[in-house]
Amino acid sequence: xCLAIPARVIEKKEHDQALVELGGVxxxxxxxxxxxxxxxxxxxxxxxxxxxxxxxxxxxxxxxLFAEMGELVATADAS
Amino acid sequence: MKFIDEFRxxxxxxxxxxxxxxxxxxxxxxxxxxxxxxxxxxxSRYGLTDFLPANVRMVHGPxxxxxxxxxxxxxxxxxxxxxRGVILCSYGDTLxxxxxxxxxxxxxxxxxxxxxxxxxxxxxxADALKAARDNPxxxxxxxxxxxxxxxxxxxxxxxxxxxxxxxxxxxxxNHVLTPAAITHILESPEVRQYxxxxxxxxxGPAHVSTIIGSRPYEPFAAQYRKPVVIAGFEPxxxxxxxxxxxxxxxxxxxxxxxxxxxxxxxxxxxxAQALVAEVFEVRSxxxxxxxxxxxxxxxxxxxxxxxxxxxxxxxxRYVPVPDNKAxxxxxxxxxxxxxxxxxxxxxxxxxxxxxxxxxxSSEGACAAHYTYGRFKDAAVA
Amino acid sequence: MSEIKKNYTRPLDILNGRVDxxxxxxxxxxxxxxxxxxxxxxxxxxxxxxxxxxxxxxxxAEASGxxxxxxxxxxxxxxFFPGGDIGCLAVHGTINDVAxxxxxxxxxAASFIxxxxxxxxDLQRIxxxxxAAARAARVPxxxxxxxxxxxxxxxxxxxxxxxxxxxxxxxxxxxxxxxAGDAILLSGSIGDHGxxxxxxxxxLAFDAPIESDTAALHDLVAAMLASGxxxxxxxxxTRGGLATTLNEIARQSEVGLMxxxxxxxxxxxxxxxxxxxxxxxxxxANEGKLVAICAAADAERLLSAMRxxxxxxxxxxxxxxHTDPHHFVQMQTxxxxxxxxxxxxxxxxxxxx
Numbered sequence: 001x002c003l004a005i006p007a008r009v010i011e012k013k014e015h016d017q018a019l020v021e022l023g024g025v026x027x028x029x030x031x032x033x034x035x036x037x038x039x040x041x042x043x044x045x046x047x048x049x050x051x052x053x054x055x056x057x058x059x060x061x062x063x064x065l066f067a068e069m070g071e072l073v074a075t076a077d078a079s
Numbered sequence: 080m081k082f083i084d085e086f087r088x089x090x091x092x093x094x095x096x097x098x099x100x101x102x103x104x105x106x107x108x109x110x111x112x113x114x115x116x117x118x119x120x121x122x123s124r125y126g127l128t129d130f131l132p133a134n135v136r137m138v139h140g141p142x143x144x145x146x147x148x149x150x151x152x153x154x155x156x157x158x159x160x161x162x163r164g165v166i167l168c169s170y171g172d173t174l175x176x177x178x179x180x181x182x183x184x185x186x187x188x189x190x191x192x193x194x195x196x197x198x199x200x201x202x203x204x205a206d207a208l209k210a211a212r213d214n215p216x217x218x219x220x221x222x223x224x225x226x227x228x229x230x231x232x233x234x235x236x237x238x239x240x241x242x243x244x245x246x247x248x249x250x251x252x253n254h255v256l257t258p259a260a261i262t263h264i265l266e267s268p269e270v271r272q273y274x275x276x277x278x279x280x281x282x283g284p285a286h287v288s289t290i291i292g293s294r295p296y297e298p299f300a301a302q303y304r305k306p307v308v309i310a311g312f313e314p315x316x317x318x319x320x321x322x323x324x325x326x327x328x329x330x331x332x333x334x335x336x337x338x339x340x341x342x343x344x345x346x347x348x349x350x351a352q353a354l355v356a357e358v359f360e361v362r363s364x365x366x367x368x369x370x371x372x373x374x375x376x377x378x379x380x381x382x383x384x385x386x387x388x389x390x391x392x393x394x395x396r397y398v399p400v401p402d403n404k405a406x407x408x409x410x411x412x413x414x415x416x417x418x419x420x421x422x423x424x425x426x427x428x429x430x431x432x433x434x435x436x437x438x439x440s441s442e443g444a445c446a447a448h449y450t451y452g453r454f455k456d457a458a459v460a
Numbered sequence: 461m462s463e464i465k466k467n468y469t470r471p472l473d474i475l476n477g478r479v480d481x482x483x484x485x486x487x488x489x490x491x492x493x494x495x496x497x498x499x500x501x502x503x504x505x506x507x508x509x510x511x512x513x514x515x516x517x518x519x520x521a522e523a524s525g526x527x528x529x530x531x532x533x534x535x536x537x538x539x540f541f542p543g544g545d546i547g548c549l550a551v552h553g554t555i556n557d558v559a560x561x562x563x564x565x566x567x568x569a570a571s572f573i574x575x576x577x578x579x580x581x582d583l584q585r586i587x588x589x590x591x592a593a594a595r596a597a598r599v600p601x602x603x604x605x606x607x608x609x610x611x612x613x614x615x616x617x618x619x620x621x622x623x624x625x626x627x628x629x630x631x632x633x634x635x636x637x638x639x640a641g642d643a644i645l646l647s648g649s650i651g652d653h654g655x656x657x658x659x660x661x662x663x664l665a666f667d668a669p670i671e672s673d674t675a676a677l678h679d680l681v682a683a684m685l686a687s688g689x690x691x692x693x694x695x696x697x698t699r700g701g702l703a704t705t706l707n708e709i710a711r712q713s714e715v716g717l718m719x720x721x722x723x724x725x726x727x728x729x730x731x732x733x734x735x736x737x738x739x740x741x742x743x744x745a746n747e748g749k750l751v752a753i754c755a756a757a758d759a760e761r762l763l764s765a766m767r768x769x770x771x772x773x774x775x776x777x778x779x780x781x782h783t784d785p786h787h788f789v790q791m792q793t794x795x796x797x798x799x800x801x802x803x804x805x806x807x808x809x810x811x812x813x
Binding site: 003004006008023032035042044046047048049051052053054055056058059061062063066067069070071 | 081082083085086088090091093094095097098117170202204205206228229231232235285286289290311312315316319322338340341342343348350351354
């Protein structure tokens, strides 16, 4: 069950609620399933709840890996 | 949109496509199952098969909770709305699924005979709780479906209802478990017939894994010698995961790897897991549409929360309802047949008039093929 | 003793008053509602006649052509949304239906079904919006009707508008005329109207709210026709979105269509809102956009004519027509692969999976 989106926490509210933002769109969701989330963190949101925090460094690493895979092929082709 | 657009970059896609083409062994074929409906959707929506070499075949698994929801369970929800007059709250995807007597939740909402159901679509489980607070003199039932991603919100809901002392709220629980379904696929009749299951590896679900972690997949890799790569939802994630599976298979490895490292850890979300364990327990058996009875594959509400269990509250009796005899969903869900192999695909069975689980939701194998892949069959024909 | 004014009628209490059953009964209360609220707003020579119908001038003999009529009911909820309301929507929608036939819109008729209890202040706001839209479009509302239904039997107000127009002889636009090689043009960004509505319903908030694109397209159409481009058909992609309209044309013309996702304009906020709710902008309603199919050789000329108009400044050539016995609408995705853009299955309900 899957449709979930990465969104940035822009405001924490009471009762575990928070305001998140994606591409300029804001919605109030619940942080009840995750601990230690701070404003500025990215979370994965599903049916109105944050499921986990998104690790921005890991994301960058993953993107770099994609690029590396492509380059390996390109350099192999060139040689 | 951050963390979305970068993972849909067309140039990186070409690079990864090239890498996959280089990595595959032309002498063999690779049958990879993407378990999760969200991945099926991504493959279709971005035309990922255009990037894959011919000897890599993606098999669509049963990871679509709407698709595997048995007709009989929807009948229970319709009964509650029509016969017991409850306010029935449901996620959108479930509303159109055809059930018995020519009804669906949507049709029951419109009316059947001289009754109509007060059936409301909710985007979030919390909306169902709100309906209960706003209507203290009516019974409100939340029709809960989903894999492990959606279960923690339901658990929270029940805990919250208890904390607030709500007397008019309950949940009709249809939550199902991913590892059990994967096991079932790996132990299907075809295994006995062919000695092996025609699947080489799995793309593990993205968001289910954020909750359960990567650890639960380790027995599959160890016991059945099938590699599992957990992938994020964006098309580049899926391509990278395919590359990682191809590499493992070439090297004869069978490990659990995590491509979705930005959101998945080995342990998963322990807080969510604890919450679920507090409210739910495993059912010894549960019917999956297309797969039949699957042991230890679903959850029910614990005795401590019985007041919030609609099945107990309303004394519901489950009656299984078989699918059309010509329906090949079972075989398709296990990866042994393709949608095109089904006699009624595209004729009797279409997204408008789905006869079985694979056509019911846009992520079912047949629906995805009908919507996005049909033109490819036509091109060949 | 104070003077008692003769012929004094207490004016409608627009501020606090509500529609009640007497406003639909045909008696004095109804006449007052019509006069003080509707006629005051729409005021024109036809309405001033005060008859049950409007008597319209015949087209002069030299202007050979055909009469075009279109009708549309409007049941949108909420009634007021960013960028518009049910009133201007009702005017624009029917003007557009007439315009995409290639006709010059001339007159509108409007009928209202009011729910008992509906605030007069809201009704006045809606009617004022309609009148402003009609005046801006230079298409008068020449006749109308009002009914009142009991509380609970109507969603505040339903509005039906019927539009009349005149299409010159020799111009015969039709969805059945698309030919292999033709170009597909779109006048601007998709998904704005539907997402403006959905976002209100789903409590999404925005830095810059998504506004409905509701607009009257007849001036854009006139400029397009005047360009001399060989236009096969015009359509406005309303309910069901661009995907539905293109599938209709493909089926009617018995052709296939190929789109280029990278050039289909979608506003950033619409994209993000769709992402949030699991919707596909291709299937989301528009109320101020049109699709044109024209001969390939004329595509650039038509595009220039569109871009010179305020409602066409973001126009783009989004694809072309080809032979396809299956009449599929296909799209080259931004990502690189190809996909089908199929008919909508049922209502596009927000996915959770």
